[in-house]
Amino acid sequence: MDNLRVELGERSYDIIIRNGSLNDLGEIALRSGLKGAAAVVTNPLVKRLYGTRATNSLKKAGFKPFFITIPDGERYKNLKSLSVIFDELIAKRGERTTPIIALGGGVIGDLAGFAAATYLRGVPFVQVPTTLLSQVDSSVGGKTGVNHPRGKNLIGAFYQPRVVVIDPEVLKTLAPRELKAGFAEVAKYGVIWDEKFFSFLEEKVAEILTLGSSVTEAIRTSCEIKASVVGSDERESGLRAILNFGHTFGHAIEANAGYGRVKHGEAVAIGMCMAADMAESSGFCKKGVLSRIEGLLKAAGLPVVSKIRISPKDYLKALRIDKKVSAGRLRFVLPTRLGAVDIAEVSEAKITEFFRKKTERKR
Ligand SMILES: NC(=O)c1ccc[n+]([C@@H]2O[C@H](COP(=O)([O-])OP(=O)(O)OC[C@H]3O[C@@H](n4cnc5c(N)ncnc54)[C@H](O)[C@@H]3O)[C@@H](O)[C@H]2O)c1
Structure with a gap:
């Protein structure tokens, strides 16, 4: 196991870097103290490629996962998409303990992270970065947020994930x-x-x-x-x-x-x-x-x-x-x-x- 740890006192967390770790997402989430319903925020492309693997693993570990799908692209990293996530979470009766799992690149990670920081004043957050950029950068460190027409990342929060699950194998499908x-x-x-x-x-x-x-x-x-x-x-x-x-x-x-x-x-x-x-x-x-x-x-x-x-x-x-x-x-x-x-x-x-x-x- 090639685990790293971000040391931030009570907000410390593991970064798991291993080929095939996506298949163990449920087990890892469980070990991080999470359970119950889980919102998997993703986009249509990543959902098609890795959605089933992620949710199968979550189900196997006893979670009840549901998808929240946002259109693909930087231009959807905005307040409107954030609203869509809140609407879905409310419709599914998401609770304080319902984890938000970001399955995708930096756009999904930033957006889902900000939703996790603000929904019910903060729910558990898991990063499953699927691009090289998000695996080496955006998934670690807790910067979350959305763009404003006047500038990038102008609205956001520092909010650390509970765990980061990096599977280098998913990079095989990346352009x-x-x-x-x-x-x-x-x-x-x-x-x-x-x-x-x-x-x-x-x-x-x-x-x-x-x-x-x-x-x-x-x-x-x-x-x-x-x-x-x-x-x-x-x-x-x-x-x-x-x-x-x-x-x-x-x-x-x-x-x-x-x-x-x-x-x-x-x-x-x-x-x-x-x-x-x-x-x-x-x-x-x-x-x-x-x-x-x-x-x-x-x-x-x-x-x-x-x-x-x-x-x-x-x-x-x-x-x-x-x-x-x-x-x-x-x-x-x-x-x-x-x-x-x-x-x-x-x-x-x-x-x-x-x-x-x-x-x-x-x-
Ligand atoms: N929070 C931070 O600290 C931080 C740091 C750096 C960058 N960022 C942000 O990250 C964003 C950029 O992230 P990005 O480069 O990951 O872009 P992205 O999230 O738009 O992903 C790039 C493309 O790859 C696709 N994709 C994702 N995973 C895939 C896979 N495994 N196989 C095939 N296709 C896949 C996506 O659907 C998308 O089309 C920017 O919004 C930037 O501001 C944040």
């Missing part, structure tokens, strides 16, 4: 583009925390993306790093902000492209390159970091520059609405070397200068 997008978050952990892990990824990138045996190790190390960071700063008052590496620019790209057009992981890949570029050009780190990050991301088939043209003005507009703004100055997570990052506050004038130089270099 290659989704797998690559998830890999961006895996690469992020190497940059922010562990140069050795980064080198491992450089060596194994092809094998990971064809789901060879290294994929479980890549997921495990990613979850280990995320668990350490979250365990020491659950609510992002300090260290946890480093997980946003690449996300400040990434969110600006997503917002300008329109949600869903650029995948979150793709936007993060471009954002990480922009942040490394900013770090190098401002002397925050030595030259060479950007080229290694670009090299790994390119090897994974990820974009390293935005295909959508975004003007510096539009970037700034989006950056200002992002949550990483502190007293008018914009906060960026920048690498100090490969395997370590720091938070830098950058004035708007400096950001404009960075974009100007970038454009000049392109000419």
Whole structure:
């Protein structure tokens, strides 16, 4: 058994990472102290692929599962879908003890988690992430929420799951583009925390993306790093902000492209390159970091520059609405070397200068 643990006092929980663990979902939920009716929140695609396996396992363990199905896509991570979940829970007489089980990618996990945080002021929550991105990132750490037309994830809550059940085998059905997008978050952990892990990824990138045996190790190390960071700063008052590496620019790209057009992981890949570029050009780190990050991301088939043209003005507009703004100055997570990052506050004038130089270099 390859269990990890997120240490958060009475809210601590296990992350179970094992091929075939989806078949043991019921048993695992039971061992986590859950019982009775269980709401499985999913989307039509994941339901067709894994719904029966999940509910059969739950039934075998004595649960009475029922599905709540939300249409597939980032654009459904909104208040309307949340209402649909509440309506279904009320119709099925969901109680304080009725667990909500998120079966799907990050969209389902974020949405179902926020429903679990708020329905009857909080019901038990189980994460069964089925994309690489959700297995290495969104299912661990308790950030839940929905988008607002003015910005991503603007409405939400910190709410930890009781247990996270990761079955790497379900990645076999994932579209290659989704797998690559998830890999961006895996690469992020190497940059922010562990140069050795980064080198491992450089060596194994092809094998990971064809789901060879290294994929479980890549997921495990990613979850280990995320668990350490979250365990020491659950609510992002300090260290946890480093997980946003690449996300400040990434969110600006997503917002300008329109949600869903650029995948979150793709936007993060471009954002990480922009942040490394900013770090190098401002002397925050030595030259060479950007080229290694670009090299790994390119090897994974990820974009390293935005295909959508975004003007510096539009970037700034989006950056200002992002949550990483502190007293008018914009906060960026920048690498100090490969395997370590720091938070830098950058004035708007400096950001404009960075974009100007970038454009000049392109000419
Ligand atoms: N809460 C957090 O800490 C956190 C962190 C990172 C990202 N996120 C959020 O996660 C979301 C992105 O998550 P995502 O990349 O998983 O996207 P997603 O949930 O939209 O899933 C991507 C696609 O893969 C499909 N899919 C899921 N599992 C599958 C499987 N096993 N086989 C085949 N198809 C499958 C989905 O139906 C969907 O079409 C964004 O909303 C982002 O904001 C949250």
